[in-house]
Amino acid sequence: xxxxxxTIHESAETTGWSPRMLRYIERSGLVVPARSASGYxxxxxxxxxxxxxxxxxxxxxxxxxxxxxxxxxxxxxxxxRGEVEEWLSAEPAKPDDVAGDDWLSWEQxxxxxxxxxxxxxxxxxxxxxxxxxx
Amino acid sequence: xxxxxxTIHESAETTGWSPRMLRYIERSGLVVPARSASGYxxxxxxxxxxxxxxxxxxxxxxxxxxxxxxxxxxxxxxxxRGEVEEWLSAEPAKPDDVAGDDWLSWEQxxxxxxxxxxxxxxxxxxxxxxxxxx
DNA sequence: AAAACCTTGACACACCTCTGGTAAGGTTGG
DNA sequence: CCAACCTTACCAGAGGTGTGTCAAGGTTTT
Numbered sequence: 001x002x003x004x005x006x007t008i009h010e011s012a013e014t015t016g017w018s019p020r021m022l023r024y025i026e027r028s029g030l031v032v033p034a035r036s037a038s039g040y041x042x043x044x045x046x047x048x049x050x051x052x053x054x055x056x057x058x059x060x061x062x063x064x065x066x067x068x069x070x071x072x073x074x075x076x077x078x079x080x081r082g083e084v085e086e087w088l089s090a091e092p093a094k095p096d097d098v099a100g101d102d103w104l105s106w107e108q109x110x111x112x113x114x115x116x117x118x119x120x121x122x123x124x125x126x127x128x129x130x131x132x133x134x
Numbered sequence: 135x136x137x138x139x140x141t142i143h144e145s146a147e148t149t150g151w152s153p154r155m156l157r158y159i160e161r162s163g164l165v166v167p168a169r170s171a172s173g174y175x176x177x178x179x180x181x182x183x184x185x186x187x188x189x190x191x192x193x194x195x196x197x198x199x200x201x202x203x204x205x206x207x208x209x210x211x212x213x214x215r216g217e218v219e220e221w222l223s224a225e226p227a228k229p230d231d232v233a234g235d236d237w238l239s240w241e242q243x244x245x246x247x248x249x250x251x252x253x254x255x256x257x258x259x260x261x262x263x264x265x266x267x268x
Numbered sequence: 269a270a271a272a273c274c275t276t277g278a279c280a281c282a283c284c285t286c287t288g289g290t291a292a293g294g295t296t297g298g
Numbered sequence: 299c300c301a302a303c304c305t306t307a308c309c310a311g312a313g314g315t316g317t318g319t320c321a322a323g324g325t326t327t328t
Contacts, residue, residue: 172326
């Protein structure tokens, strides 16, 4: 079976993932290999490349698989993407009335580590047309 | 202090979130209220609206705050967005060699519940220019 | 100055994500 | 037919997310 597709263990060695993770990644929908007639996973060159770049992507930006899964979902569900973008399009944070300077210093329990993602976009068009309050 | 901004407890009641969650949401960077001179959070009409729509967004699409946080990050980090989109742009899954039909039926441990996000995009341009395999 | 707010920090817990195992059973090939 | 693969299913455990609650201490208001 030396066609041009690798089995899961071979692919694992080539890509740096474990076989367990390759199945998990498949389950998450990110890299779904073809199957042989009897159900064996067959990773082709394209899949192997995707697995390698996926690993690098996750490491470089410190992402989780779930992040990429969500991005995939965003790319496939136009309505979801539209609503999320619309929500985000409202001004993200407008430090204006603020008096102090370094409020908000992240929880930092013994559990929590980091997460970071501070906003840093000067409000271009400030039109706080609020809704009905009470 | 009936200016036009609500305190955290008032905002909590109006939006359906708990005060604890309002702080958590602020920490995550999604809705950051202004602060009074002494550090009290002040939620204006815009923030209250955002909190309400956020709640609806999460419920309607079954998202987590972290998903929206990631979307925010995507919107702010062009490089990240570019690389993620590039990764996703490669064909997501090309059932072609597949023989069986309903392989892949989700792990279903007692822990795991669901996650779903099956791909359903007929490959338009199939050009599997693979890389070097071995 | 006491009551009723607010603030941050921390403990706790449930559930999810990510990973590694192990077990029971099908497939492949000598 | 037997070894060496593969498959799914389940147990386990570390660490993140989402949430409540409580403590110690400032602020506002009466």
